[in-house]
Amino acid sequence: MALRVNSITVQFTRLPLGISWTGLRFKSSTSNREKELAASTFAKHHGEKIWIYSHILEGMTVYSHRPVLKANKALRQLSFNGKKLKPSKFRRDYWRPFAMIQFPEGLGNVGQNVYQRLRECKKLHELSWDNDMFYDKEGKPLTKHERGSKINDQKTNTVADIAAVLGGLGKGNLIWMTVSQDPKILANLEAGDDKHLKKESDAVKARVKAQVWWADDQDRHFAKSWPPNVTHHRFDQAAIEEMGWDAKTLPEQDSKSGEAAKEGEDQEGTDNKEAADQKPADQKEVGQKRTDQKEAGQKNSL
Known part of the structure; x- marks a missing residue:
């Protein structure tokens, strides 16, 4: 158990007041340390x-x-690229889900490594420019704001x-994983073709399977x-699958329902x-009956 001495008490001990060490107050930091450790640990599926x-x-992307x-x-x-170009406040109505990368269950460390490399690539694009960032298509210099x-x-x-990055860009990219005989690990690797394997001196590696979900799959x-x-998917397909529908048979069902x-x-x-054809005939019969009744009434009166 770590002990912490109150700083005010330590200052009092330096004064010539004859205060004994028995008057010091010790504070336990065990509870605070447990909270710090709990906050530093990731959730179960973090990084997937x-x-x-x-x-x-x-x-802009984040x-x-x-x-x-x-x-x-x-x-x-978001880097500072010019005056009034970086938003001072975060407005949620301006940000939309653009894509989502999903890794197999239990491979959160691969997702964290890919996340780090994507952040590094984004920072490199913002700080390392080509000539197209200085001139427009016509060759005129761009202003700071442009x-x-x-x-x-x-x-x-x-x-x-x-x-x-998902293709294995960079040294130490964890998207490359050693091929194992374990069927659980082998099911998460793209090791079906020898062309897609990476052979090293001590092991053979293959890429981890990943799914990319798009708001617009044309992107x-x-x-x-x-x-x-x-493999690529759309967000609306995920919603259809959660409802228990098959996205492939959905157009057929729509055509059948349309035909029905x-x-x-x-x-x-x-x-x-x-019904429209029968209606005039019924009206003619009613009119004929009324005419017959009128003629019969006239004859009786005579």
Whole structure:
């Protein structure tokens, strides 16, 4: 148990007042230390999902391990690229889920490593510029504000970074995992083809399988190519699967329901037509009866 001496009591002991050490007050820090350790540990499935958010106006992107963004952590990821280009406050209505990277269960350490590399690539794009950041398409120099706005738009670079990092970019990337005979580990690796394996002196490695969920699946075409260990999905497909529907058979069901509705409309139209044809005949019979009754009444009066 760690003991902490009150600083005020220590100052009193330095004075010539004859205070004995028995008057010191010791404070236990065990409870505080336990809280610090509990706060420093991650949740069970931390790192298995990486959420990417984009600004709907400026195109800025931020990363998060949680589905709900925190304002202070999101603003830290935005670099200062010019006056009035970095938002002073975090407005949630301006940020939308752009994509989400999902790793197999139990491989949160791979997700944390990929998250770190994505952050490093984003910072490199913001601080290391090419000539296209100094001149426009016509060759005219860009102003500070125009250059800052162009740097803030990281949507296309983010897609390219995701494809590169999931493909194994960089030394020490944990997306490469040693091929094992354990079926649980082997099921999470893209080791079906020898072309996709990385052979080293001491082991053979393969990429970890990853799923990328998109709000708009057309955004994935910003990358030139994708590694074979990545599969693409849409967020609306996840909602359909949670409801117990099959996304592949959904269009067939819609066509069948449309045909059934059309048949019902045709049947209803036929019934209405028959009823309309029967209505004038009924009216003629009623009119003929009334005419006969009038003639009979006139004859009786005569």
